[in-house]
Amino acid sequence: MLYTNLFGKENVSKLCYGTLSLSILQNHDSLENKVNLLNYAYEKGINFFDTAELYDNYDILNEFIKDKDRDKLTIATKSYAYDRKTAEYSVNKALKELNTDYIDVFMLHEQENGNNFLGHYEAVERFMKYKEQGIIRHFGISTHRVQAVRDSIKFKEIEFIFPLFNMDGIGIQDGTIDEMIYAVKKAKEYNKFIMAMKIYGGGHLINRAKEAFAFVGGIKEIDSIAVGMSTIEEIDANICYLENNELNINIKNKIRNQKRTLVVEEWCVGCGKCAKKCRQNALRIIDGKCVVDMDKCVLCSYCAGECTDFYIKIV
């Protein structure tokens, strides 16, 4: 396992386990099996875990943490808090449900730009108080937008940036991957810690996984890479890619044969742009929402690029 340094906390695994893949939003397996996956990842050297209030999966991490030395784990979470009250709610919920005294990184979820951040500033001030008390060790933002990365350099409070980052720029809402790279490099000059997300473009780059991983791994300003994993083979594969090793053919085949599906998230506004792009006629707008017919869908991913809000994913 390769390790990174999170503002003085050493030996934080460069590969972060993105637990959206274990959330009820994407995964209906048992709690026991999900905890087993986290334990497997931990045995393999992964000690960095990203979650969110939205994922509703603190119970899984709580179960996983129970028998571990908390200080050897790094936990990042995030919420949409916008004022003092909602910040307190989010932090207390995370502490209680994760059964921990502190959170390594607390982020504001899906920030768009500096103005959006200022709109949440009452929450930010409360987070800073938690930081003074050691309850939050570091503060940051997650984002799908280049502008939020650009604007982060204006705010000393933002130490940690979690941008959407993949070789085709799938899901970046306001620009290209080249613009994102430039913004990340600039942010790094201000000593921000950068963790890349959605490096497989929500599943759309999975057939080019090695290339997709190498692309992100090759950007030296990226300190850490968060990947959602839902099988042992995916954990093995990502560790392999991180270490630049050749993937065992059996694992490769298992991943290739894994049953995948296209998911349209509930926030879809039914604009229909994705449906127009689909040559298989697999998408339709019903009652204001996009609905996929998996008998027709060939998982080509062409629709995904049409949804600037990144509501279409392959899981």
Ligand code: SF4
């Ligand atoms: S492009 Fe996105 S928002 Fe529009 S219908 Fe498709 S999934 Fe929904």
Ligand code: SF4
């Ligand atoms: S993945 Fe391809 S086939 Fe499936 S809905 Fe999207 S465009 Fe259509």
